[in-house]
Amino acid sequence: MSLSVEKHDVFQAIADPTRRKILQLLVEKDLPISEITLNFSMSRTAVVKHLHILSDAGLVHGQKIGREKIYHLQAKPLVEVKQWLSYYEQFWNNKLSILKHVVENDGVSGITRIEKEPDK
Amino acid sequence: MSLSVEKHDVFQAIADPTRRKILQLLVEKDLPISEITLNFSMSRTAVVKHLHILSDAGLVHGQKIGREKIYHLQAKPLVEVKQWLSYYEQFWNNKLSILKHVVENDGVSGITRIEKEPDK
DNA sequence: TTGACATGAAACCAAAAGGTGTTATATTAT
DNA sequence: ATAATATAACACCTTTTGGTTTCATGTCAA
Numbered sequence: 001m002s003l004s005v006e007k008h009d010v011f012q013a014i015a016d017p018t019r020r021k022i023l024q025l026l027v028e029k030d031l032p033i034s035e036i037t038l039n040f041s042m043s044r045t046a047v048v049k050h051l052h053i054l055s056d057a058g059l060v061h062g063q064k065i066g067r068e069k070i071y072h073l074q075a076k077p078l079v080e081v082k083q084w085l086s087y088y089e090q091f092w093n094n095k096l097s098i099l100k101h102v103v104e105n106d107g108v109s110g111i112t113r114i115e116k117e118p119d120k
Numbered sequence: 121m122s123l124s125v126e127k128h129d130v131f132q133a134i135a136d137p138t139r140r141k142i143l144q145l146l147v148e149k150d151l152p153i154s155e156i157t158l159n160f161s162m163s164r165t166a167v168v169k170h171l172h173i174l175s176d177a178g179l180v181h182g183q184k185i186g187r188e189k190i191y192h193l194q195a196k197p198l199v200e201v202k203q204w205l206s207y208y209e210q211f212w213n214n215k216l217s218i219l220k221h222v223v224e225n226d227g228v229s230g231i232t233r234i235e236k237e238p239d240k
Numbered sequence: 241t242t243g244a245c246a247t248g249a250a251a252c253c254a255a256a257a258g259g260t261g262t263t264a265t266a267t268t269a270t
Numbered sequence: 271a272t273a274a275t276a277t278a279a280c281a282c283c284t285t286t287t288g289g290t291t292t293c294a295t296g297t298c299a300a
Binding site: 152153154164165168184186187188189 | 275276277278279
Binding site for chain 1: 245246247248
């Protein structure tokens with residue numbers, strides 16, 4: 001009953017290009033299913049399925065108004081992805097962070113020549 | 121032939137929990153396939169398939185040393201996800217950013233009561 | 241009230257995903 | 271040389287995905 005039942009995983013929800021495009025469309029403004037569908041070359045039914053997946057992940061919310069169902073973007077669940085990413089950020093930012101992490105965790109293999117190797 | 125042929129999409133690569141766990145394992149240290157497999161209850165062949173997908177996305181790199189193939193984490197491709205996310209960050213950070221965006225893009229529907237509503 | 245519109249819901253389908261097991265090959269330790 | 275190890279390469283299987291079409295239902299406008 002809570003706001004985040006999330007039957008579908010956020011990571012899986014954003015994995016599909018079509019769904020990412022839907023999110024992008026909803027950034028500009030809320031849209032009914034029919035208008036969302038206009039932006040794709042697939043059937044309305046297919047779009048609806050994507051909307052359901054996005055909805056299950058908590059990324060959009062559809063509200064029925066009259067005969068239309070207006071979808072609205074809800075970006076909050078993306079925080080989970082953001083947090084997951086932030087953990088890995090140190091591994092592409094600079095090699096010193098990697099060294100630090102390796103030393104702290106006694107990992108050794110693979111880190112052969114760290115010496116120089118200019119950033120990037 | 122370039123370093124980023126990326127047959128597989130990064131978004132799709134990180135969508136699977138098993139693959140995310142593999143990345144996590146490789147954070148600590150480089151590992152051969154056999155050792156990676158020890159962490160899962162699936163066959164080595166299945167793990168190898170996940171490694172291929174991660175490799176196609178540029179997230180790991182396997183180097184054959186002797187009879188072992190040592191896999192190494194390469195976080196850089198995650199930057200793409202980070203950038204994609206940063207675009208949406210404004211929509212969960214504070215409502216003022218949303219208002220700003222809406223005004224700039226003439227989107228109107230859906231933004232009903234922005235007035236107060238304390239940050240978070 | 242009647243037709244057009246917007247969505248809901250169901251049945252169906254091909255292809256991709258995620259697994260399995262078997263067999264072959266290269267490498268290392270004895 | 272030989273056995274054990276580590277991986278590669280297949281063939282095969284089941285479930286999930288992403289899509290389709292068809293039909294039913296609720297709502298709005300004339």
